Amino acid sequence: MPQSSAQVTAAEISRIAGVTRATVSNWRRRHEDFPAPAGGTDSSPLYDLETVRTWLASRGHASAATPSEELRTMLRLRAQSGGSGTSEGLLLVVLAAASHSAEELTAATRLPDTEVVDRAQRDAESAADAVPATGPVRFDTADAAVLRALYACVRDEGGQAALGVLAERELEDSAASGAYRTPAPLADLLAGLIPGSPSRVLDPACGSGTLLAAAARRGARELCGQDALPVQALRSAVSLTLTEPEASVTVRAADSLRADAFPGLVADAVLCNPPYGVRDWGHDELAYDPRWAYGVPARAESELAWVQHALAHLAPGGYAALLLPPATAGRASGRRVRAELVRSGALRAVIALPAGASVPLHVGLQVWVLQRPEPGGPERKSVLFVDTAADGPAGPPAGFGGTTPPARTRGTARSASVDWPGVTARALGAWRAFMENPDAFEGEPGVAHAVGVVDLLDDVVDLTPARLVRASRAEVDPAELSARVDATRGDLVKAAKSLARAAGHEDWSAAGASAREWRTATASDLSRGGALTLLRTVPDSVRTRAHAAGGEEGRPETRAVITGSDIATGSGPTGEPTGLYDGTAPVIAVGDVLVRAIANEGGPMARVAGEEDAGALPGPHVHLFRPDPARLDAWFLAGFLGAEENIAGASTGSTVLTVSPGRLRVPLLPLEEQRRYGEAFRHVHALRAEARRATALAEETARLLAGGLTGGQLLPSREAAEVRGQGGDSPH
Template sequence: MPQSSAQVTAAEISRIAGVTRATVSNWRRRHEDFPAPSGGTESSPLYDLESVRAWLSARGHVSAASPSEELRTTLRLRAQSGGSGVSEGLLLLVLAAAGHSPEELTAVTESSDADLVAHAQRDAVTAADAVPAAGPVRFGAGDAAVLRALYACVRDEGGQAALGVLAERELEDSAASGAYLTPAPLADLLARLVPGSPSSVLDPACGGGTLLAAAARQGARELYGQDTLPVQALRSSVSLMLTAPEAAVSVRAADSLRADAFPDLLADAVLCNPPYGVRDWGHDELAYDPRWAYGVPARAESELAWVQHALAHLAPGGYAALLLPPATAGRASGRRVRAELVRSGALRAVIALPAGASVPLHVGLQVWVLQRPEPGGPERKSVLFVDTAADAATGTATAAGRGGTAVTARARGGGRSSSVDWEGVTGRALGAWRAFTENPDAFEGEPGVAHAVGVVDLLDDVVDLTPARLVRASRAEVDPAELSAGLDTARRGLVGAARSLARTAGREGWSAAGASAREWRTATASDLARGGALTLLRSLPEGARGRADGGGSGSGQRPDTARAVLTGSDIARGSGPTGDPAELPGHTAPVIALGDVLVRAVASEDGSMARVADEEDAGALLGLHVHLFRPDPARLDAWFLAGFLGAEENIAAASTGSTVLTVSPGRLRVPLLPLEEQRRYGEAFRHVHELRAQARRATLLAEETARLLAGGLTGGQLLPAGEAAEGDAVRGRGDDSPH
């Protein structure tokens, strides 16, 4: 099919061929017929795309890139060749393409350039009629390549995947900063914090629409959104129409604080993850705005402007949940506004999250739950504070790991690549919040985790609303005998874990390779899948069709509430499946079988990247961010496969992106070795996996033991050995003994 030729870099050749950059450099040196540079510089040469494809095809190197990566590459090449600006049209085209069957999409991709462009033009015009405020669309002959890639991406990976690639490219072109998606588990938490079933929901900083999609999953049928970036507003519209076709969607592009698109809207609920630390938010021009019912926000308090904007858009009695930085709870410049929010009863709860819950990943963000006071409504005498970071901080899991005695470790920490125990965070936050809303006056809380603080006690000179400070005061309520028993259990577990770790670490199952490292021939996972050595499975939107090269969805099923879901965090933490089937809306998910190899779809430095499914994993559903490799046991050893697929260099070479590194499964490479030799490597990799699991268990138990000991000493439940013995002796003399 005729396509416009373009120039590509060596990095893009590696993505097209599914190999590393080093392999491309090796081809250039070893093969005289490798295409000569057609442009660029000596240090950064460019190559003619069609010449490169012809060379690769002659040597059997079929593209190993996923459909989304093909779309990403085509967009780069199109921008390089000066293609027309049709980003809005492409976003609209996703909506129309998602309404076609896989067979219809295949027919479109196989048509001539002229027919393809004409079909896309008709689709985009149809979609524009359904999307409010959409502008005119005009495709040209030079857009054929990107249109073909877009239709293929929607067919094979679904509309949301295509939307993500298009928005990613547009945000790069506009040099926008701070635009990112709220993680789905966090979005679901915010939506579930709103009591009842709100019908109308507003997100005044909607971005890609993640929070509104979560609201739709909770039953909302009127979705209102606004975002400063037009590409985000349009992306949100299309995304919501795909995920909640029965809902009424209205998304506008403008600055919510300066140019409110819904000035008269009183919604049942407001969900928002606003931009942080913005000084130019309109402080001077909005000084007399009627929204500031709780006080004019200081120039450094844009977050408190968003809080009051949310309250102004709530119907009386309606709830809002906002994700805010921790500084909002204690910064001096916001004291008066915070005091009025507490005094009026508008602030109902502040929930601290562990670091890594959302960008910025190194900061423990907070969720503020607010309720617009009702005239004549009940008096609010207290505010709930929950510190989920105390028990569910980054890295938390059952300390014993899979198959051991469960002892919860509360390891603090966090960083860019950390995973979060969303099941624990969500359960703790919702449990405390629901108990508090049912009867605030009778709420007892949980020492060190959840505590209801009286309004009078909060209205001091600082009005510091930091949960960790306020729940810590309740630790004295812990029973000393109960804490001592828990400490003994953790200590015994730690001693056992240390012995197991020593035994595992002492085993030798390898030897030096000699004077130089071993080298081997490798094949991509896509090549192995095409040869029948393995099957590559993933969860896909219903109706999406997988590719024959190993990118297919395989046999999947709609989410079953009786089955758990294996998530990427489970692999990183070494825990069993903990995901909720509600996290797979509109998807078919493969059922994991014993011996499957599971690889996280998002690369990070924390925890394992791959493992082999055991009895605990078997029968669970595959999560959205996990790739499943099902090897033919007569040709591939499962642990051999897991060891090489999860290798650091392999993951790095197969990953794309900047802030978030997404693993392209078809590009992962595996050495070509006889099965017997594979098994020897597999046994070594199994031992490495066990070593990592034992180390994790010992670390978490050490953290748990230290936390209990330190908390008991500072809280007064535990006494140092000498003081405890002396106290017992004094009590043993009785009241008549001389002192």
């Protein structure tokens, strides 16, 4: 099978071989027969790909790269060889390939260059009618290696994995480009704010289709999307067609404000994460547009243009949920439009999110929930404000079915770990209680508060939740708050003692003059040898097609789901199954090892499943390893799989670090020695758990005390102040 020669970097060699870059550096120094550089510079050498493959094959590393890694490498190398195929063409091939059987895809990977190009050309043309209009697709023999890798990736990892790799090459996830993805938990939150089960849903700035996919998981069967970037519109159409085969998908490429592709569409719901801060949105040319029923948006208020665009597409009584920057709630230029939205009853709720919920990560964004007024409908007397970003824990608020939750994980703007289960419970709990009886809604001081329309219509019409919600703290009963403080302080004292006991345990010793070294094997090698089993979290497209061909209908799952956030925070299963779980997904058993698939956030990367996890399902961003207990100790495996250096060596991506499970490495040690390591890792796990519990209780105690003192429910001790003054502790 003739292939063009190409050159690879040391980093790409590490991905092909499934090892760290440090290992490749060692090979270069220690093995005289390691391929010599074929180009590049002394500091950044390049190596002939085929020569490297031959050398790796002689040492058993030829097949360590995952299909997605192979595709990623081939895409970069195609730029060297001058391939003519466009990204749009490759996206069409993905859509067509997902409908082929595994045998057909395998056959495609074995075709000669000219034949695989002809096959891809036919596939792209056959899929063109199902997606937004694209230009003519042309491939040549320089694209052959990429096309083979693409077919293999779809066969082994599914169409979504191939789409993700193609998106890395085409789009840089950033707020500036407008091409970033809305996080799945946030998309589920926005979809959950829409009452009932809307059938027809519109996203006028759909990006990669995350919000429409969330709507489909809630039962929507007519998905309409539009995006100004053609490649985003195409990516969204392909992704939704792959994941929601029963839905009607219509996606168009154009600017929704200037060139609405759905002028006559009346939707049951609108979900949208529009671009922010765009001054050239069409203010002058759209000055007399009929969509501005609540006032012409100012030049600096593109967000309020999107709000009214969403309302214009709703059926009377229909709901919209938009993700907006906080400035939209209080900017002076938008006062008149905001006032009319409030006065008419179109604005139903504003929910503040913690920083890190979505790009830009350093800003606490807001969700606006709107409803198109119905002629002769009920009068809306109040607007709900919820502050999920309030000081203290982001969990289910008291009064909405929750208990005292753990504190949010804090961090820098780019590494903040959002407690999505807590944020979701807080927002949805308040919203549903408000919707049940708006006039009788009592809320929770400092968290959720319904403000009368008359009270909002002042000179500024500031709709910032933090300002309106925190003003309600004076409603807290002093005796009740004092009792909560005493109870929380008692729990904190007990947790501190448990933490001290865990920290005092010693189950390790110094290794000596130098660190210990050992031989390692990849998880893929161990899986091939039967020492462990790597289980898929979601049935791939081939298995789904096999079920359909055999007449077997998927059985909807009702089990709880362990998410990556659950592993990071040490909580039990908090996720809910979606339509991706059809009864064939693996069920977690005691002793399984769970590893997070996304390495961006802080917290542990791996844990051993216990009794509380048994019977749950692994989430879409969780890898499940099932060790053979006669050959691998579970805690030993979890400790090394979750090690920082191991995760770093097996992760790919720039903005989002994705862990390739097969590339994780494990030392080859006798079982008895594994158990000694496993017992030590078990104590490390216990230490982390006690530390999290003590930290959460300390944060909760401090929050209650500070809120009580500033809210007037608690008074400082006169005796303590006198003693402090006598002791000379005054800063003066």
